[in-house]
Amino acid sequence: MQVSVDQEACVSSGQCALTADDVFDQRDSDGVVELLDADPPQGRWRDVRDAAAHCPAMAITVRE
Numbered sequence: 219m220q221v222s223v224d225q226e227a228c229v230s231s232g233q234c235a236l237t238a239d240d241v242f243d244q245r246d247s248d249g250v251v252e253l254l255d256a257d258p259p260q261g262r263w264r265d266v267r268d269a270a271a272h273c274p275a276m277a278i279t280v281r282e
């Protein structure tokens with residue numbers, strides 16, 4: 219799995235960091251997403267897929 223984020227599209231909702239805090243974080247200054255792990259282990263794929271599906275800005279891309 220390869221994960222990427224679009225910081226320009228992100229609206230700082232924080233859903234992704236709540237769903238998978240080992241993969242996504244939020245920038246302290248404005249809450250914009252920060253990618254912690256672009257190649258998460260298979261055990262985290264389900265949560266990463268959920269985070270991408272529920273991102274209100276569709277700012278998370280997952281390639282498998």
Ligand code: SF4
Pocket residue numbers: 223227228229230231232233234235242244249250251272273274275276277278
């Ligand atoms: S869920 Fe989407 S909009 Fe919200 S912080 Fe994460 S990437 Fe940004």
